[in-house]
Amino acid sequence: MMSVTSIARNKVLPFLRKSTKMQSTASLSSLVKLEEKQGYAVVSMQKTPVNSLSLEMIQALSQSLIELEKNKCKGIILTSACPGIFSAGLDIREMYQPTDDRLNQFWSSLQTLWLQLYGSKMATVALINGHAPAGGCLLAMCCDSRIMLNGKSKIGLNETKLGIVAPSWFKDTFVNTIGVRQSERALQLGSLFSPEEALKIGLVDKLVPDMETATAVAEAELKEFLQIPGMARYLSKMKIREAAIKDLSETREADLNQFVNFAKTDAVQKGLGLYLQSLAKKN
Numbered sequence: 001m002m003s004v005t006s007i008a009r010n011k012v013l014p015f016l017r018k019s020t021k022m023q024s025t026a027s028l029s030s031l032v033k034l035e036e037k038q039g040y041a042v043v044s045m046q047k048t049p050v051n052s053l054s055l056e057m058i059q060a061l062s063q064s065l066i067e068l069e070k071n072k073c074k075g076i077i078l079t080s081a082c083p084g085i086f087s088a089g090l091d092i093r094e095m096y097q098p099t100d101d102r103l104n105q106f107w108s109s110l111q112t113l114w115l116q117l118y119g120s121k122m123a124t125v126a127l128i129n130g131h132a133p134a135g136g137c138l139l140a141m142c143c144d145s146r147i148m149l150n151g152k153s154k155i156g157l158n159e160t161k162l163g164i165v166a167p168s169w170f171k172d173t174f175v176n177t178i179g180v181r182q183s184e185r186a187l188q189l190g191s192l193f194s195p196e197e198a199l200k201i202g203l204v205d206k207l208v209p210d211m212e213t214a215t216a217v218a219e220a221e222l223k224e225f226l227q228i229p230g231m232a233r234y235l236s237k238m239k240i241r242e243a244a245i246k247d248l249s250e251t252r253e254a255d256l257n258q259f260v261n262f263a264k265t266d267a268v269q270k271g272l273g274l275y276l277q278s279l280a281k282k283n
């Protein structure tokens with residue numbers, strides 16, 4: 001059974017009570033923590049050291065969303081328990097010298113997670129408390145609002161710097177967030193933005209100076225979304241997102257084949273190998 005989530009046991013979410021039995025049958029993992037707040041949940045990624053999105057991490061996030069929606073949770077704050085890092089993006093080791101089966105599962109699970117989060121009926125706020133490159137930026141962009149901790153962290157779609165190409169649905173999410181011209185430039189350059197720069201181009205909505213303020217601002221932001229009648233809010237969100245969601249829903253298989261074929265090319269494998277080495281050398 002796929003790994004799910006760890007729940008703060010001292011505060012069982014009312015909207016999760018029904019499913020606690022189900023969680024005990026599933027093998028719980030410590031990759032994602034769910035915490036009850038007043039009327040919503042905080043979803044904390046806690047895959048140390050950098051919340052890289054491995055197959056298991058993607059599935060744990062996916063399963064968390066399924067359970068939260070099933071239990072009528074109205075809103076979430078998506079954040080990280082890893083100091084200084086929101087998420088380092090896709091786990092590069094999943095794409096480097098992979099087995100076919102695992103690579104297929106990996107990408108297909110990522111498609112599912114994107115469809116769930118980008119199309120979620122819940123109100124979603126990303127509290128970006130650290131670096132958010134590539135897949136990390138994608139997760140944040142899937143949310144309805146982004147609050148970023150000011151400081152040295154960077155956010156953006158830096159795929160080209162690794163010699164890889166962000167797929168169409170990453171691009172669509174980017175365009176829907178920051179517009180065509182900014183996306184065209186930033187995608188080609190693989191730009192990573194400082195919080196101030198990200199605010200300027202609309203990649204994030206608010207900056208906060210410290211974590212205490214961040215939590216309060218993210219809560220206030222979520223409450224503002226939750227005050228709007230849910231159906232009207234959701235359908236309005238879909239007016240912007242439905243074309244991209246429909247597009248991937250209808251082309252999942254082709255997108256998967258394209259990814260698998262591209263990932264397995266010698267050029268990509270060489271690039272990913274070098275990038276992994278450069279990360280390792282840093283330490």
Ligand SMILES: CCCCCC/C=C\CC(=O)SCCNC(=O)CCNC(=O)[C@H](O)C(C)(C)COP(=O)(O)OP(=O)(O)OC[C@H]1O[C@@H](n2cnc3c(N)ncnc32)[C@H](O)[C@@H]1OP(=O)(O)O
Binds near residue numbers: 131158164165259
């Ligand atoms: C292939 C076909 C097309 C596919 C299209 C795919 C679309 C999206 C792709 C992605 O999301 S690719 C991932 C892009 N991510 C990055 O470029 C970030 C890389 N990481 C960093 O820049 C830094 O790690 C950081 C996030 C800024 C954090 O820096 P810090 O100094 O705090 O930590 P490190 O020492 O660098 O890292 C610790 C440890 O984690 C490993 N690691 C970091 N990022 C990843 C990752 N994305 N995947 C796997 N592993 C990662 C890093 O190697 C270190 O490992 P050890 O040396 O401790 O073993």
